[in-house]
Amino acid sequence: MSNIRVCTKCDTAFTLRSTLDRETRCQTCRGSRHNRYSNQSNQRAKALEWMDEVNDRLTSLEKKLLALEEKVNEEDVESPVESLIDERLKYKSTEMQDWVEKKVLKLNGRILKLTEEVEKVKGLLLKKGGYES
Numbered sequence: 395m396s397n398i399r400v401c402t403k404c405d406t407a408f409t410l411r412s413t414l415d416r417e418t419r420c421q422t423c424r425g426s427r428h429n430r431y432s433n434q435s436n437q438r439a440k441a442l443e444w445m446d447e448v449n450d451r452l453t454s455l456e457k458k459l460l461a462l463e464e465k466v467n468e469e470d471v472e473s474p475v476e477s478l479i480d481e482r483l484k485y486k487s488t489e490m491q492d493w494v495e496k497k498v499l500k501l502n503g504r505i506l507k508l509t510e511e512v513e514k515v516k517g518l519l520l521k522k523g524g525y526e527s
């Protein structure tokens with residue numbers, strides 16, 4: 395029996411340690427056991443770090459969104475008073491309200507996108523079995 399086998403990953407011939415060696419990959423593709431695992435946990439740590447970052451961004455976006463929504467609500471409450479004030483000011487207020495509403499919509503879109511991204515990464519991590527929520 396030959397002590398040479400062809401790597402299943404890169405098709406390079408490699409030497410077996412013994413005829414009983416069941417390794418199917420060359421030294422390069424195999425890497426050391428230690429490296430393989432530390433590499434995996436590095437990727438996992440990076441993914442989790444990124445998710446934390448996204449979470450922070452979502453939290454700050456949510457805060458901004460709430461503040462903007464409060465502003466919109468305030469404007470609504472003030473509307474009876476508005477009828478008493480100058481037309482120009484009223485127009486400005488409507489303009490402001492439109493602007494805030496547009497901002498809220500934009501933020502909502504971003505939050506949805508970010509949430510989707512987080513779910514995607516979560517799915518990938520779950521597939522790898524590396525993430526417990």
Ligand SMILES: [Zn+2]
Nearest residue numbers: 401404420423
């Ligand atoms: Zn190989």
